[in-house]
Amino acid sequence: MLRVTDLKAWYGSLRALHGLDFSLEAGEIVTLVGSNGAGKSTVLKSLIGLLRKKSGEIRYLDRDIGGCAPAEVLGMGIAMVPEGRWIFPNLTVGENLRLGAYSRPGKSIPAALEREFARFPVLAERRAQKGGTLSGGEQQMLAISRALMSDPKLLLLDEPSLGLAPQMMEKVFVLIREIRKSGIAVLLVEQNSAQALAIADRGYVLSSGKIAIEGEGPKLLADTRIQRVYLGYRDAGSGI
Amino acid sequence: MLEQQLLNGMILGSLYALLSVGFSLIVGILKMITFAHGDVFMAGAFSGLVALLVFPHSFLAALAGAVAGAAILGAITEWAAFRPFRSGPEMAPALVTIGFSIVLQALVLLVAGADTKPFPFELDFGRWTVSGITVSGLELATIGTALAVLAGLGLAIAGTRWGLALRATAAHYQAAQIMGINTDRVVLAAFVLGSGLAGLGGLLFGAYYGAFYPLMGVVISMKALAAATLGGIGNVGGAIIGAYLLGIIENLVAGYLSANYRDVIAFAILILVLLIRPAGILGRGEEEKV
Ligand SMILES: Nc1ncnc2c1ncn2[C@@H]1O[C@H](COP(=O)(O)OP(=O)(O)O)[C@@H](O)[C@H]1O
Ligand SMILES: [Mg+2]
Numbered sequence: 001m002l003r004v005t006d007l008k009a010w011y012g013s014l015r016a017l018h019g020l021d022f023s024l025e026a027g028e029i030v031t032l033v034g035s036n037g038a039g040k041s042t043v044l045k046s047l048i049g050l051l052r053k054k055s056g057e058i059r060y061l062d063r064d065i066g067g068c069a070p071a072e073v074l075g076m077g078i079a080m081v082p083e084g085r086w087i088f089p090n091l092t093v094g095e096n097l098r099l100g101a102y103s104r105p106g107k108s109i110p111a112a113l114e115r116e117f118a119r120f121p122v123l124a125e126r127r128a129q130k131g132g133t134l135s136g137g138e139q140q141m142l143a144i145s146r147a148l149m150s151d152p153k154l155l156l157l158d159e160p161s162l163g164l165a166p167q168m169m170e171k172v173f174v175l176i177r178e179i180r181k182s183g184i185a186v187l188l189v190e191q192n193s194a195q196a197l198a199i200a201d202r203g204y205v206l207s208s209g210k211i212a213i214e215g216e217g218p219k220l221l222a223d224t225r226i227q228r229v230y231l232g233y234r235d236a237g238s239g240i
Numbered sequence: 241m242l243e244q245q246l247l248n249g250m251i252l253g254s255l256y257a258l259l260s261v262g263f264s265l266i267v268g269i270l271k272m273i274t275f276a277h278g279d280v281f282m283a284g285a286f287s288g289l290v291a292l293l294v295f296p297h298s299f300l301a302a303l304a305g306a307v308a309g310a311a312i313l314g315a316i317t318e319w320a321a322f323r324p325f326r327s328g329p330e331m332a333p334a335l336v337t338i339g340f341s342i343v344l345q346a347l348v349l350l351v352a353g354a355d356t357k358p359f360p361f362e363l364d365f366g367r368w369t370v371s372g373i374t375v376s377g378l379e380l381a382t383i384g385t386a387l388a389v390l391a392g393l394g395l396a397i398a399g400t401r402w403g404l405a406l407r408a409t410a411a412h413y414q415a416a417q418i419m420g421i422n423t424d425r426v427v428l429a430a431f432v433l434g435s436g437l438a439g440l441g442g443l444l445f446g447a448y449y450g451a452f453y454p455l456m457g458v459v460i461s462m463k464a465l466a467a468a469t470l471g472g473i474g475n476v477g478g479a480i481i482g483a484y485l486l487g488i489i490e491n492l493v494a495g496y497l498s499a500n501y502r503d504v505i506a507f508a509i510l511i512l513v514l515l516i517r518p519a520g521i522l523g524r525g526e527e528e529k530v
Contacts, residue, residue, distance in 0.1 A: 048418055074420035086415035088408055090524070099408050103420025105401070150420070 001026045001185055002047075002154060007056040009039075009046045016042045018209040019056070024154070029176065029186045031217060033193035034206030040189040041083050043206070044156045047187075048080045049073045060154070074103035077153035081160060083189075085143040089132025093123055096131045096142055100149030107151070116145045137168035144175065154185045161192050173199055197221040243373045245495040246488060251379055251448065253487025254386035258441030259464030260471070260479040261390065262314075262434025268410040268474030269430050272330060276317050276337040277438055278461025279344040282454065284310025284439025285446045286348055289360065297361055299447075303385075306443035307436045313344070314435020318428050348454045358450040382444045389437065390480055397476060406430065410474065470510050472523025481521060486510065 002024040009017040017039050024030040032040050045051040047058060049070040058066040065073055079100075088096050097116060101109050117124035120141050126134060131142060140160060147155060157176065161169040173195050180186050190196035197203050200217035205226060213226055220226055259281055266274055287309020288302040295301035321336035365377020397403035409416040409426040417423050445460065446452040463486060471482025489509055494502040514520070 050414060050417060069422070070417045071420040071422050074418070080418050082415070082418065086412055086418070088411040088415065090411055091404075091407060095404060095407075099404060099416075099419045099421075102401075102405065146419075 001028075001061060002187070003057075003059045004043075004047075005057040005059070007043070007046060007054065007058065009042050009051055009054040011042075011051075011053075016209055017046070017054070020206075020209075020211055022204050022211060022214070024185055024187055026153070026185055027180065027183065028201045029180050029188060029199060029217075031188040031190060031193075031196040031200035031203045032206050033190055033196055033203060034212075036191065038206040039209040040206055041158055042209075044080060044082075044158050044187070044189055047073070047156060048078060071103060074150055077151070078156065079147040079150045079152035079154075080156040081143045081147045081158060083158040083162065085139050087131040087134070087139045087142055087146075089130060091131055092128055093131055093134070093142060094127040096146050097123070097127075097149050100146035103150050109149075112149050112151065116149060119148075120145050137164050137171075140164060140168070140172065144172075144179075148179070148184075152184060154187065155179060156187050156189075158189045159191060160188075161190065161195065169195070194221060241495065243371070245491045247373055247375060247379070249488030249491035250383050250484065251487070252490060253484035254383050255441050255445050255448075255460065256464045256467045256487050257390055257480045257483035258386055258437045258444070259461055260468040260483045261393065261476055262438050263465050263468040264471070264474055264476050264479035265406075265430040265434040267468070268476070269406070269413075269427055270322060270333075271474075272322065272333050273465075274317060274321070274337045275334060276313075276321070276341040276344065277435070277464075278457030279341045280310050280313045280317065280435045280457070281438040281442040281445075281461060282457035283313055283344050283348060283442075284435070285442030285452055285456065286352060287439065288443040288446070289352075289357070289452060292360055299363060302359075302443055302447075303440060306439040308439070310439020310442065311432045311436035314431040314433075314438075315428060316340075317435070318431035322427065322431075323424070345454050352452075352454070354454060357446075357452040359447045359452070363447055378448060382448055385440070385444065389440065393433070393437075394477065394480075402429070466507065466510055470513060470520055472520030475520070475522045478520055478522030485521075 004020060004022050007017055007020040008015060020043065022030070032043060034040055042051065046054050049068050049072070054066065056066065057064055060076065060078065063076070065076065088099065097113060098109060101107070101112055122138055123142060123145055126138070131139065134142060144160065160172050160176070164172065169192070176186055176188060177199055188196050188200060197217040197220050203215065203217045203220045204211050205213040205220065213220065259277065262277055284306045288306030290309070291301045291305025292298070317337060317340060321333045321340060325332040363378050365381060367374060367376045397406060405416065405421045405426055406429070408419060409421060409423050413423055442457065445456065464483065467482035467486040468479040469482070470486060471478025471480065486506060490502050490506045493505045497505060
């Protein structure tokens with residue numbers, strides 16, 4: 001479904017990605033893990049088209065989308081939940097959700113809204129409230145729900161568990177599995193690598209803008225050497 | 241007396257509002273300022289006069305010409321001053337707009353001359369006296385046109401898909417992009433709209449005061465920027481409220497305190513308001529939730 005070959009990306013003259021290869025098949029959860037600054041967010045920004053200064057090939061459903069703007073990428077069925085959520089704080093929850101469906105104006109927004117309100121009853125309750133008034137966990141739900149409004153085939157999630165309380169974090173990982181079950185492929189970026197690798201089919205460990213290791217999620221999780229070297233665990237297996 | 245000052249305040253406020261809304265739209269979205277807005281107002285007004293060469297004696301043609309001319313100049317401003325520097329240095333666009341402002345003034349000076357020109361024909365839309373105050377048709381038309389256009393803009397921003405895209409782009413530029421909004425197009429629309437309104441204001445200003453001249457946009461655009469700041473920069477409703485407040489305060493000061501010090505006192509009041517509410521009347525401080 002998605003095949004990335006030799007992806008390089010730059011911020012100005014600074015190169016953040018040094019030639020990445022990875023892939024994702026329909027229906028998979030694939031995770032990119034790695035320590036802070038490894039380049040995980042940069043990969044997602046390159047895929048969605050926010051970052052234009054890049055080289056290599058991004059092949060999605062047999063098209064090279066490397067040169068596409070976000071609007072075009074969205075139109076082809078990729079949606080992103082960015083790190084930090086990027087909720088529109090002064091717009092209502094309902095307006096935030098409507099914006100999620102901006103890229104598919106022809107289709108029925110009410111039906112998608114109904115589906116999302118069923119998935120997240122708390123958002124239905126707060127639909128007239130400003131996005132900025134929600135708690136951190138609710139904002140994360142809103143960000144994910146907003147991305148799902150576009151009916152994506154592939155969902156890019158950037159650190160969805162960041163800054164959440166443990167139960168909320170648990171909820172997010174359950175949710176990710178449900179999203180996959182509904183037929184949406186997920187590319188999950190996490191610093192919380194233990195949880196991410198546990199639910200992923202396959203994982204890639206990113207280090208300094210390169211793929212260091214790849215493999216099946218649970219196998220990577222079990223490899224204590226990887227954990228110590230790339231994921232910064234002092235006490236392998238206990239999580240961060 | 242009071243009623244007359246309020247009426248004058250509404251007229252001046254209408255002219256300020258047509259300019260301040262453009263400032264608010266542009267600053268609201270790009271968080272950058274244009275220094276060419278007053279000259280777009282001026283050049284728009286002159287485009288209205290040019291339209292009269294083609295359609296003599298049509299006030300509507302003059303209005304349309306002013307709006308169209310200014311809108312095109314707004315698009316050029318965006319294109320030349322802002323688009324090339326989207327992710328670059330924040331001061332670059334401001335500098336380019338200063339250059340653009342000088343060029344516009346020089347061009348109009350060259351083509352039309354430095355002398356003050358009246359509106360080419362008499363605009364007699366009637367005149368009424370109601371309980372002591374006299375109001376002309378042109379005054380009513382100025383206030384009415386401004387209010388109608390601004391109300392339309394407000395409704396479009398609050399209630400349309402385009403307005404939602406505009407608000408989203410102003411709130412978070414990159415987030416708007418990953419919603420699939422073509423933010424470049426939103427920015428262009430903001431410039432075209434804001435400038436079109438400025439052109440409308442320019443023509444109404446020239447017609448009302450009977451004065452078209454190359455520097456006619458300089459002082460009023462500074463005041464409109466102040467009005468937008470007073471209302472809460474980036475907030476279109478705030479820009480409109482700020483504009484009418486400034487217009488009315490100025491006229492009250494002129495009528496009751498001192499005509500010579502109207503600007504000084506009006507600006508003192510403005511600074512006082514900003515000291516109490518730094519983000520402006522409708523503005524809100526930056527807040528972010530974790
Ligand atoms: N906007 C930016 N400008 C310049 N450098 C950046 C920017 N964003 C990220 N970087 C740099 O790119 C590298 C990768 O960052 P990022 O993709 O955010 O890492 P991660 O998401 O894995 O924490 C880091 O060295 C970071 O400092
Ligand atoms: Mg990151």
